[in-house]
Amino acid sequence: MPSKAEQELFLPSTPGKFKDKSHSMHRQFHRCFASTSTMFLWALFLVALTAAYLSFQSFVDSGSKYFSAAWGGVQWEKNVRASAQIHRHNGAAVLVTGAAGFVGSHVSLALKKRGDGVVGLDNFNNYYDPSLKKARKHLLNSHNIFIVEGDVNDARMLAKLFEIVRFTHVMHLAAQAGVRYAMENPQSYVHSNIAGLVTLLESCKAANPQPAIVWASSSSVYGLNEKVPFSESDRTDRPASLYAATKKAGEEITHTYNHIYGLSITGLRFFTVYGPWGRPDMAYFSFTRNILQGKPITVYRGKDRVDLARDFTYIDDIVKGCVASLDTAKKSTGSGGKKRGPAQYRIFNLGNTSPVTVPMMVNMLEKQLKVKAKKNVVTMPGNGDVPFTHANISSARRELGYKPTTDLQTGLKKFVRWYLAYYGYNPGKPVKLF
Numbered sequence: 081m082p083s084k085a086e087q088e089l090f091l092p093s094t095p096g097k098f099k100d101k102s103h104s105m106h107r108q109f110h111r112c113f114a115s116t117s118t119m120f121l122w123a124l125f126l127v128a129l130t131a132a133y134l135s136f137q138s139f140v141d142s143g144s145k146y147f148s149a150a151w152g153g154v155q156w157e158k159n160v161r162a163s164a165q166i167h168r169h170n171g172a173a174v175l176v177t178g179a180a181g182f183v184g185s186h187v188s189l190a191l192k193k194r195g196d197g198v199v200g201l202d203n204f205n206n207y208y209d210p211s212l213k214k215a216r217k218h219l220l221n222s223h224n225i226f227i228v229e230g231d232v233n234d235a236r237m238l239a240k241l242f243e244i245v246r247f248t249h250v251m252h253l254a255a256q257a258g259v260r261y262a263m264e265n266p267q268s269y270v271h272s273n274i275a276g277l278v279t280l281l282e283s284c285k286a287a288n289p290q291p292a293i294v295w296a297s298s299s300s301v302y303g304l305n306e307k308v309p310f311s312e313s314d315r316t317d318r319p320a321s322l323y324a325a326t327k328k329a330g331e332e333i334t335h336t337y338n339h340i341y342g343l344s345i346t347g348l349r350f351f352t353v354y355g356p357w358g359r360p361d362m363a364y365f366s367f368t369r370n371i372l373q374g375k376p377i378t379v380y381r382g383k384d385r386v387d388l389a390r391d392f393t394y395i396d397d398i399v400k401g402c403v404a405s406l407d408t409a410k411k412s413t414g415s416g417g418k419k420r421g422p423a424q425y426r427i428f429n430l431g432n433t434s435p436v437t438v439p440m441m442v443n444m445l446e447k448q449l450k451v452k453a454k455k456n457v458v459t460m461p462g463n464g465d466v467p468f469t470h471a472n473i474s475s476a477r478r479e480l481g482y483k484p485t486t487d488l489q490t491g492l493k494k495f496v497r498w499y500l501a502y503y504g505y506n507p508g509k510p511v512k513l514f
């Protein structure tokens with residue numbers, strides 16, 4: 081039996097066709113409303129389900145690296161704090177990104193050895209053999225340097241690091257390196273060299289105190305520049321590779337953060353850095369491996385059969401340039417995300433000032449290894465390479481006291497000594513002596 085209220089609700093207030101019609105319309109409307117509301121509920125349910133699925137996916141996607149990164153926790157914080165301890169008067173507390181990388185591991189060791197606090201950060205990606213990165217990590221650990229496993233795109237992790245340690249400086253060396261690989265995997269350059277850089281700068285801007293930042297740009301920004309030697313004031317608006325373009329973008333992006341937020345910035349244009357613990361993707365390294373294994377090497381040649389040349393720069397010289405940059409960096413001027421005054425902005429070439437052709441470099445390796453290379457000389461493909469590099473280092477010399485002292489022959493000798501100690505002569509595959 082319907083209640084009074086229900087009867088009132090469904091009874092027509094006045095008799096008549098119209099009322100009857102309205103009554104039936106009302107019922108139709110009610111039926112219709114009932115089915116619409118069911119549909120609406122279903123739709124809502126589906127939307128909620130989709131949203132839950134998508135947010136779970138993005139959590140898994142972004143979280144996968146955090147899970148594998150495994151940061152946080154009491155012991156982790158203890159390790160970070162211990163690693164950041166300064167052991168000299170007026171020393172620095174430096175966050176080194178890319179600490180398990182070639183330049184990063186060398187700079188970390190140099191800073192730690194003189195008593196600075198050093199916390200490393202590295203995502204241990206597999207661009208090249210991660211076991212080499214792990215070996216560098218063990219080396220750093222043995223010098224009481226802790227390396228956080230994480231990505232510079234992880235803002236939460238960076239915020240945590242800045243909460244735990246009052247970093248005076250950030251040495252930003254984490255990047256997607258390699259000129260030719262940019263054609264294979266362009267997104268990784270955007271991820272690390274653009275997005276990662278911005279995330280790091282955002283964290284530095286928000287930190288209190290703001291650290292001074294020294295970071296790795298590249299000689300590749302000179303691109304198609306033909307004026308030699310390359311000076312910092314030369315054109316850098318014609319990059320020849322996406323790698324170069326992302327490094328050039330980094331220079332513009334860091335300028336913006338300097339201008340708006342008062343971050344102290346020093347960008348270093350490295351010229352083909354080589355040496356012990358180097359990067360296996362670089363020519364001097366892969367050539368050494370192939371020569372020892374009796375495999376052919378491909379030597380690129382420029383237009384009109386002109387040899388390519390690089391201003392190869394030894395790692396120890398680069399480390400000195402990095403450390404001098406940290407030492408001469410002025411403090412950032414912002415706080416609470418706001419600029420309080422103009423801040424320092426610098427860019428320096430760090431090169432060797434004496435380019436060597438690639439065939440000459442191969443020749444030096446052959447002498448060191450006492451093995452003749454099997455050379456395939458081919459015309460340089462359009463893969464982002466530039467024909468030559470040559471640094472003018474007057475600015476770095478004047479302002480950093482930078483003075484490279486290792487020529488390619490001496491540097492390659494040290495590299496080969498390290499290579500043989502680390503990898504051996506590739507037992508089982510006898511090497512061919514002269």
Ligand SMILES: O=C(O)[C@H]1O[C@H](OP(=O)(O)OP(=O)(O)OC[C@H]2O[C@@H](n3ccc(=O)[nH]c3=O)[C@H](O)[C@@H]2O)[C@H](O)[C@@H](O)[C@H]1O
Nearest residue numbers: 257258259298299300350351352362363378379380388465
């Ligand atoms: O200064 C930089 O900013 C960059 O330096 C480095 O780039 P590059 O100067 O190109 O070094 P690298 O690959 O060793 O090739 C050296 C020479 O060998 C030639 N080359 C290379 C490979 C090959 O198979 N054959 C060959 O002839 C090749 O054509 C070239 O002439 C860093 O990798 C890069 O990350 C960035 O830091």
